[in-house]
Amino acid sequence: MSERELVIVGGGPAGMAAALSAYEHGVRDILLLERDQYLGGILNQCIHAGFGLNYFKESLTGPEYALRFARRITDIKGIDVSLKSFAVRLTPDKTLTYLKPGRVEKVKAKALIMATGCREKTREMVHIAGTRPAGIFSAGLAQKLINIEGLLPGKEAVILGSGDIGLIMARRFILEGARVKGVVEIREQSRGLTRNVVQCLDDFDIPLYLRHKISRVRGRDRVEAVDVARVDDRIEQVPGSEFTLECDTLLVSVGLIPENELIEMAGVPLDKKTNSPLSEGLNETSIPGLFVCGNAFKVYDLADSVSTDSLEAGRMAAVYLRQKGEGR
Amino acid sequence: MKAYDVIIIGAGVTGAAIARELSRYKLRIAVLEKEEEYAFGVSKSNSGIIHPGTQNSHCSLKGRLCVQGNRLVRKIARELGVDFKQTGELIVAFNGEETGRLRELKREAEMLGVPGLRILNKRRLVEKEPNLSPEAVAALYAPTAGIISPYRLVYDLCENALKNGVEIHTGCAVKAVGTAGGEFSVLTAKGEFRSRFLVNAAGLFADDVAAMCGINDFRITPRKGEEFILDKKLENISRHLLFPLPNKISKGVLVIKTADGNPMIGPTAQDAADKEDLGTSDAGLKEALDGARRLVPSIDEKDIIAYFAGLRPAAGDDFIIRREEKVPGLVTVAGIQSPGLTAAPAAALMVRGLLRDCGLVLKKKLFFRPRQSEIPHLFSLTFKAAERLVKKDPSYGDIVCRCEMVSAKEVRDAVKRGACTMDGIKFRTRAQAGRCHGSFCTARIMRILAQERKLPLTGVSKRGKGSELVKKDRADV
Numbered sequence: 001m002s003e004r005e006l007v008i009v010g011g012g013p014a015g016m017a018a019a020l021s022a023y024e025h026g027v028r029d030i031l032l033l034e035r036d037q038y039l040g041g042i043l044n045q046c047i048h049a050g051f052g053l054n055y056f057k058e059s060l061t062g063p064e065y066a067l068r069f070a071r072r073i074t075d076i077k078g079i080d081v082s083l084k085s086f087a088v089r090l091t092p093d094k095t096l097t098y099l100k101p102g103r104v105e106k107v108k109a110k111a112l113i114m115a116t117g118c119r120e121k122t123r124e125m126v127h128i129a130g131t132r133p134a135g136i137f138s139a140g141l142a143q144k145l146i147n148i149e150g151l152l153p154g155k156e157a158v159i160l161g162s163g164d165i166g167l168i169m170a171r172r173f174i175l176e177g178a179r180v181k182g183v184v185e186i187r188e189q190s191r192g193l194t195r196n197v198v199q200c201l202d203d204f205d206i207p208l209y210l211r212h213k214i215s216r217v218r219g220r221d222r223v224e225a226v227d228v229a230r231v232d233d234r235i236e237q238v239p240g241s242e243f244t245l246e247c248d249t250l251l252v253s254v255g256l257i258p259e260n261e262l263i264e265m266a267g268v269p270l271d272k273k274t275n276s277p278l279s280e281g282l283n284e285t286s287i288p289g290l291f292v293c294g295n296a297f298k299v300y301d302l303a304d305s306v307s308t309d310s311l312e313a314g315r316m317a318a319v320y321l322r323q324k325g326e327g328r
Numbered sequence: 329m330k331a332y333d334v335i336i337i338g339a340g341v342t343g344a345a346i347a348r349e350l351s352r353y354k355l356r357i358a359v360l361e362k363e364e365e366y367a368f369g370v371s372k373s374n375s376g377i378i379h380p381g382t383q384n385s386h387c388s389l390k391g392r393l394c395v396q397g398n399r400l401v402r403k404i405a406r407e408l409g410v411d412f413k414q415t416g417e418l419i420v421a422f423n424g425e426e427t428g429r430l431r432e433l434k435r436e437a438e439m440l441g442v443p444g445l446r447i448l449n450k451r452r453l454v455e456k457e458p459n460l461s462p463e464a465v466a467a468l469y470a471p472t473a474g475i476i477s478p479y480r481l482v483y484d485l486c487e488n489a490l491k492n493g494v495e496i497h498t499g500c501a502v503k504a505v506g507t508a509g510g511e512f513s514v515l516t517a518k519g520e521f522r523s524r525f526l527v528n529a530a531g532l533f534a535d536d537v538a539a540m541c542g543i544n545d546f547r548i549t550p551r552k553g554e555e556f557i558l559d560k561k562l563e564n565i566s567r568h569l570l571f572p573l574p575n576k577i578s579k580g581v582l583v584i585k586t587a588d589g590n591p592m593i594g595p596t597a598q599d600a601a602d603k604e605d606l607g608t609s610d611a612g613l614k615e616a617l618d619g620a621r622r623l624v625p626s627i628d629e630k631d632i633i634a635y636f637a638g639l640r641p642a643a644g645d646d647f648i649i650r651r652e653e654k655v656p657g658l659v660t661v662a663g664i665q666s667p668g669l670t671a672a673p674a675a676a677l678m679v680r681g682l683l684r685d686c687g688l689v690l691k692k693k694l695f696f697r698p699r700q701s702e703i704p705h706l707f708s709l710t711f712k713a714a715e716r717l718v719k720k721d722p723s724y725g726d727i728v729c730r731c732e733m734v735s736a737k738e739v740r741d742a743v744k745r746g747a748c749t750m751d752g753i754k755f756r757t758r759a760q761a762g763r764c765h766g767s768f769c770t771a772r773i774m775r776i777l778a779q780e781r782k783l784p785l786t787g788v789s790k791r792g793k794g795s796e797l798v799k800k801d802r803a804d805v
Contacts, residue, residue, distance in 0.1 A: 035727070035730070086727040088733060089711075099725040099727055101726045102719070102722030102725050103722075103725055104715040104719075104725065120764070122633075122763075122765040123765075124632065124633055124635065125632070127610065127613050129607065129609045130608070132606070132608075132636065133790070133795060134789065134790035134795035134797050138765070141766070141767045141770055144771050145770075145771055145798060148771065149774075149775075150802035151786075151801055151802070152798060152800040152801075153797070154799055155799055216607070217607075221791070221792070248799070272630075
């Protein structure tokens with residue numbers, strides 16, 4: 001087992017900003033773990049523009065935004081980046097176990113920042129009646145298949161939920177020559193940014209069905225259609241309002257959940273509803289010296305805000321380490 | 329055209345257990361399965377309970393084979409390295425009248441030879457099962473109940489049968505059966521197969537296969553059961569399998585422990601319109617939740633991470649296992665609904681006897697290889713054991729599925745052992761079965777499957793032809 005001043009789990013926008021900021025605040029022994037073979041996290045599959053308007057005052061794509069951080073990280077000797085490194089266990093004394101091809105490593109951290117991001121809610125979390133054929137994807141998976149793998153998931157899609165990823169994917173499907181039959185949203189308003197509703201739906205004449213739900217998925221082997229129904233103020237289905245949209249693909253974009261299973265393993269209490277750590281202040285947890293930042297702390301609308309708040313996490317870890325050193 | 333001694337139609341748990349049992353003998357055996365993989369019919373949506381034999385009449389075939397199967401399955405699980413766990417079950421009573429019915433159940437089960445039954449009073453119940461509803465007043469405790477992974481049992485039975493010389497043909501739906509000249513001629517999607525003996529273990533379609541042979545005296549009526557899987561975090565919400573007594577409110581929704589750790593609630597019971605209707609419903613969700621909460625009130629809708637429906641192949645009240653006098657050499661194994669998983673090893677022995685009665689000569693092989701090596705799962709290993717494994721083969725350290733901690737090595741091994749679809753990999757390894765439902769790992773698993781099977785990515789399917797995941801590969805254009 002090795003010992004480190006600061007270990008950061010996750011090499012996306014949150015982890016990279018935290019690492020840079022901790023270094024700037026004097027921490028010289030930093031281990032940054034990333035499970036993928038590149039730094040950047042989910043930004044690498046977000047090839048649309050609009051990142052960085054607040055932080056860099058210009059519009060960048062996701063990979064461009066990530067690269068600005070990644071370049072600085074690799075230039076700094078005090079930040080040790082370990083790729084293809086997968087954290088599997090965390091104990092309350094901040095000992096972390098991670099796997100690498102061919103190795104199982106254990107590291108004890110004086111301070112630890114978890115920047116593990118979030119995952120998408122799935123169709124399983126919002127019970128949709130009907131069959132379970134191929135052709136149902138989370139919007140993020142569809143984004144990865146198209147942008148990273150070069151695969152087109154389907155030719156006629158319906159999108160459930162008007163989260164930003166869903167809206168972005170509506171436009172992406174059109175640009176790939178597929179059709180989008182509609183976006184179905186149970187709320188009264190889109191949950192995405194206004195600019196995404198305008199640029200991704202309105203500009204392409206994609207209908208947005210507000211106050212509607214998908215009442216049934218049809219198709220045995222592959223999605224063949226979905227039934228859509230209107231809901232009333234109590235989210236109850238309005239009888240007789242059903243209509244069918246034929247499609248071969250259903251994208252689900254119904255919200256994001258912070259990924260905090262590791263800190264939960266270490267005994268940090270989580271908010272049952274949001275899966276965020278129960279916390280006194282920004283980036284804090286119930287364990288001193290264990291910080292959570294970025295979308296793992298709470299789900300943000302913009303990568304720029306993730307960066308800003310994660311810089312603060314890096315600073316907080318540096319202060320914690322300094323105080324701990326002085327107290328000794 | 330190929331000729332065999334015995335053809336078994338259906339590679340569900342029943343067909344697989346029969347194939348493995350017969351593979352001890354000097355016989356040429358073929359199993360014909362219509363789906364792309366074994367266990368893709370009724371068996372894949374089984375609850376995974378090894379029943380003790382407490383809910384069957386003592387004069388039923390179900391009851392007899394269940395008690396015998398409960399004993400046999402332990403040895404089979406050990407030989408094959410499948411994860412059987414004896415958890416015990418509690419049948420819970422909520423009032424005095426129900427407690428009386430527990431005593432009747434106990435009496436009946438004891439006549440069948442179910443061992444170790446005890447009636448627990450309220451105080452013992454609270455100790456044994458702290459999360460159980462405070463309304464529970466007593467329970468019948470059956471210690472021999474257990475859990476097993478239904479699909480992994482089928483895979484291992486099949487793989488062991490293969491090892492002992494059985495042929496299994498998948499994607500091989502039976503279209504017609506000829507019975508002329510003391511020989512069966514089975515026409516399938518993959519050509520003609522001939523044999524002297526035929527076992528019909530075709531699950532939901534056993535009546536259709538029977539009709540092809542001229543047997544028309546039973547119908548399979550599919551009865552749907554919807555089940556809802558809870559987050560693994562709740563693994564310890566119950567210590568035993570929890571059953572209610574069937575009553576007016578609930579038909580019998582259980583709180584189930586599974587081999588994978590996730591608790592499961594269900595199943596509902598509803599007659600289904602057709603044999604392919606596997607949809608779930610809002611009503612089913614409500615019924616399962618209400619029923620489960622009656623047993624364990626703290627279960628919440630938010631704890632559900634997955635759901636599915638299965639169809640029970642009912643043919644009246646009991647199993648139909650018999651040789652057909654009208655068609656010499658034909659053995660029917662139909663109506664295998666609950667407790668079919670438990671009964672399968674016993675049913676296999678019974679079928680062996682029936683085939684012998686039909687004239688099949690059983691000569692033991694000099695070498696029968698009963699064992700399968702256990703398949704290691706990273707998520708269930710200790711740190712030290714995981715470390716050894718990763719050192720031995722670096723690809724164990726290459727995690728593909730983060731929710732269930734499944735490595736590239738495990739996925740590749742699953743494909744080498746026979747998985748050819750995404751669902752096949754899921755059932756074997758649990759990759760894609762966790763809380764993100766494959767959002768993070770699907771692309772990677774598709775690539776491994778395509779590479780190992782030498783398929784184009786557009787040919788990778790969820791569960792066989794027609795269920796391909798993607799429509800176009802830019803690399804092909």
